[in-house]
Amino acid sequence: MAKVCKNFRQGLKADLSAMGIEKVHNRLVSLFHDIMQLDMVSKRGKRTVANGLQSPTAIALLEAFELHPTEAFSRHFPYSISVDLTEGILTVPHFAPNLLSVPVGTTHLFLQFWIAGMDSELKEFSKVQYSEALSILLTPSGTSIPLTLSCAVPEAPLLFYGLKLNYVQETNGTFHPLFGTKMKILGFRL
Numbered sequence: 006m007a008k009v010c011k012n013f014r015q016g017l018k019a020d021l022s023a024m025g026i027e028k029v030h031n032r033l034v035s036l037f038h039d040i041m042q043l044d045m046v047s048k049r050g051k052r053t054v055a056n057g058l059q060s061p062t063a064i065a066l067l068e069a070f071e072l073h074p075t076e077a078f079s080r081h082f083p084y085s086i087s088v089d090l091t092e093g094i095l096t097v098p099h100f101a102p103n104l105l106s107v108p109v110g111t112t113h114l115f116l117q118f119w120i121a122g123m124d125s126e127l128k129e130f131s132k133v134q135y136s137e138a139l140s141i142l143l144t145p146s147g148t149s150i151p152l153t154l155s156c157a158v159p160e161a162p163l164l165f166y167g168l169k170l171n172y173v174q175e176t177n178g179t180f181h182p183l184f185g186t187k188m189k190i191l192g193f194r195l
Contacts, residue, residue: 009054010037016121016130020169023186026073036070058195067190078189082170090194093158099149108172108183114141115171118154122161131159164194
């Protein structure tokens with residue numbers, strides 16, 4: 006189980022480091038331990054994360070999991086999301102900038118959809134695929150617009166996918182990140 010967590014963390018190392026969260030490793034170990042405990046096929050001591058992911062409860066655990074210990078991702082991105090892993094498309098049907106609570110000085114929001122593949126034994130993490138960063142100029146408009154992000158889907162039996170965002174300030178044509186990366190693991194597919 007620790008190796009699964011290490012592989013997962015190493016695959017997303019750059020993003021997790023950019024979040025600046027202390028002890029993110031411990032939070033991921035706890036998540037994967039809880040998923041492993043869902044394995045009802047194997048005997049105690051032989052349980053695996055791969056078998057635990059086959060439980061219907063596993064998706065609920067991942068959806069409830071927050072990488073940041075004190076900030077829910079929904080605080081930063083309060084929109085419904087749909088994902089099509091066959092095509093590698095994430096859709097936000099109704100994005101309205103006025104629903105965001107952004108830090109002072111933020112002019113843009115950068116969004117990226119990511120998909121990470123792992124082998125069926127969860128021993129090897131394939132390269133994470135990212136969509137192009139979508140730059141959204143934040144205006145006080147209450148008009149909702151649809152957003153679509155797409156990225157390549159890795160060839161792997163197990164896929165984890167998520168969304169990351171950055172608050173950015175544009176000054177004289179240059180973008181400056183504010184307050185670190187926010188990220189959410191949205192789900193998985195076996």
